[in-house]
Amino acid sequence: xxxxxxxxxxxxxxxxxxxxxxxxxxxxxxxxxxxxxxxxxxxxxxxxxxxxxxxxxxxxxxxxxxxxxxxxxxxxxxxxxxxxxxxxxxxxxxxxxxxxxxxxxxxxxxxxxxxxxxxxxxxxxxxxxxxxxxxxxxxxxxxxxxxxxxxxxxxxxxxxxxxxxxxxxxxxxxxxxxxxxxxxxxxxxxxxxxxxxxxxxxxxxxxxxxxxxxxxxxxxxxxxxxxxxxxxxxxxxxxxxxxxxxxxxxxxxxxxxxxxxxxxxxxxxxxxxxxxxxxxxxxxxxxxxxxxxxxxxxxxxxxxxxxxxxxxxxxxxxxxxxxxxxxxxxxxxxxxxxxxxxxxxxxxxx
Numbered sequence: 001x002x003x004x005x006x007x008x009x010x011x012x013x014x015x016x017x018x019x020x021x022x023x024x025x026x027x028x029x030x031x032x033x034x035x036x037x038x039x040x041x042x043x044x045x046x047x048x049x050x051x052x053x054x055x056x057x058x059x060x061x062x063x064x065x066x067x068x069x070x071x072x073x074x075x076x077x078x079x080x081x082x083x084x085x086x087x088x089x090x091x092x093x094x095x096x097x098x099x100x101x102x103x104x105x106x107x108x109x110x111x112x113x114x115x116x117x118x119x120x121x122x123x124x125x126x127x128x129x130x131x132x133x134x135x136x137x138x139x140x141x142x143x144x145x146x147x148x149x150x151x152x153x154x155x156x157x158x159x160x161x162x163x164x165x166x167x168x169x170x171x172x173x174x175x176x177x178x179x180x181x182x183x184x185x186x187x188x189x190x191x192x193x194x195x196x197x198x199x200x201x202x203x204x205x206x207x208x209x210x211x212x213x214x215x216x217x218x219x220x221x222x223x224x225x226x227x228x229x230x231x232x233x234x235x236x237x238x239x240x241x242x243x244x245x246x247x248x249x250x251x252x253x254x255x256x257x258x259x260x261x262x263x264x265x266x267x268x269x270x271x272x273x274x275x276x277x278x279x280x281x282x283x284x285x286x287x288x289x290x291x292x293x294x295x296x297x298x299x300x301x302x303x304x305x306x307x308x309x310x311x312x313x314x315x316x317x318x319x320x321x322x323x324x325x326x327x328x329x330x331x332x333x334x335x336x337x338x339x340x341x342x343x344x345x346x347x348x349x350x
Contacts, residue, residue: 003348008055009063013070013081014142017290019049019274022295023089025326031304032323042093049090072125074138078120081149087111088152095159098217107154115149135192136200141210143189147217150182151224152171158227172235179224204274209265209292212263216295218256223302225249226309246310253306254300282343285336296326
């Protein structure tokens with residue numbers, strides 16, 4: 001088997017977080033006025049999503065059993081939800097950068113179908129499984145991608161709403177329901193993750209980049225709520241819900257903001273204290289690190305939109321500077337990705 005086919009056979013579904021991270025930083029750059037760099041990342045992201053989808057489809061056809069084993073896994077299975085989020089983020093790019101609604105609709109439909117299959121399939125398998133995991137082994141930060149996928153659908157649907165006809169009312173209602181569904185799933189899953197972090201042993205290698213999704217899930221929930229607030233005018237039932245929406249959206253932004261200093265401290269403990277290799281090195285790189293980059297970009301975009309939704313101008317000072325943190329993280333993980341691939345092919349060819 002060739003090296004490339006071996007890569008495809010063992011492709012982690014969570015690799016689509018690369019598309020999520022690159023796409024949201026492209027959007028963040030565009031909102032901050034860095035159009036050239038935004039478009040560069042957009043076209044790069046098209047290469048990423050096309051390549052990953054091609055490999056994923058090939059894996060579905062020729063390595064079906066291997067893929068099903070991953071799908072049923074407590075550790076790897078939640079990574080499939082990154083496919084949904086990635087398609088939605090690319091759809092957002094098409095709308096924000098090019099106002100291309102047709103392609104965005106196509107991506108939304110693909111994402112919605114993927115979500116139905118993945119969500120019900122994953123929860124069905126872990127429910128009927130006879131090999132249950134205990135809480136300490138079964139759950140980690142990757143599970144929060146479940147929320148990210150739901151809210152990504154809500155955000156893209158909010159972008160696609162047009163006019164004031166009956167279909168628009170339905171779309172607004174559906175986007176609202178997705179927002180609320182993602183919110184309740186966050187409260188469910190985050191409670192379990194907090195319990196695991198607090199009462200189960202956790203070594204430095206386990207406490208990796210996926211736990212940044214603790215913040216990323218709140219950030220995309222903030223974005224989904226902000227988009228609904230901005231769309232609310234003209235829809236009677238939404239106007240009635242505005243006070244609730246504004247408070248609940250700010251609630252999630254505050255929760256996500258609280259996580260950032262703690263996650264930085266834990267990262268310093270992990271890399272400086274416990275000497276876990278950094279993601280910039282071939283040895284330290286892992287696809288899960290894209291799950292750290294995405295929340296940083298999403299927090300930038302979410303705070304920008306929240307400022308518009310709540311009409312709080314001073315909040316826009318945060319994304320003006322936070323965008324550089326997100327770019328630095330993207331460049332660092334990209335460097336590790338390139339080094340890791342070179343090392344892999346060099347080692348195996350030798």
